Amino acid sequence: MRGPSELPANLQALRAHTQAGEAGFEGVPLLKNRFARWTAWAILTWELSPAAQSVQTWHLHGDLDSTFPIGNVHPDEIVPGGGHVLPMTHPDAVEAFLRRAHRLLPCGKIPMSSQ
Structure with a gap:
């Protein structure tokens, strides 16, 4: 997982606002509505739980995703001409990717949680 020092410069600048929570984004251009401010705060403060780190x-x-540009991520596969809503x-391409990923699971089975 990438740490704060590895974030692009514009995200590093925004990260400074996270100390005040969502309200810290009040004066940031492009974050004019409450949802945009909450989203920025949630992305920049998100921590992967230890349990989630063990999940494959x-x-x-x-490659054309402007929400999360390709230079900022490390995907297993890239869809040429694909944007944010693949x-x-x-x-x-999504179906083919899921079929390949499914074959990588032990015995080709998707683990199910017990209810």
């Missing part, structure tokens, strides 16, 4: 994940990412714009 696969990352599919579009299931809507490139469903065939």
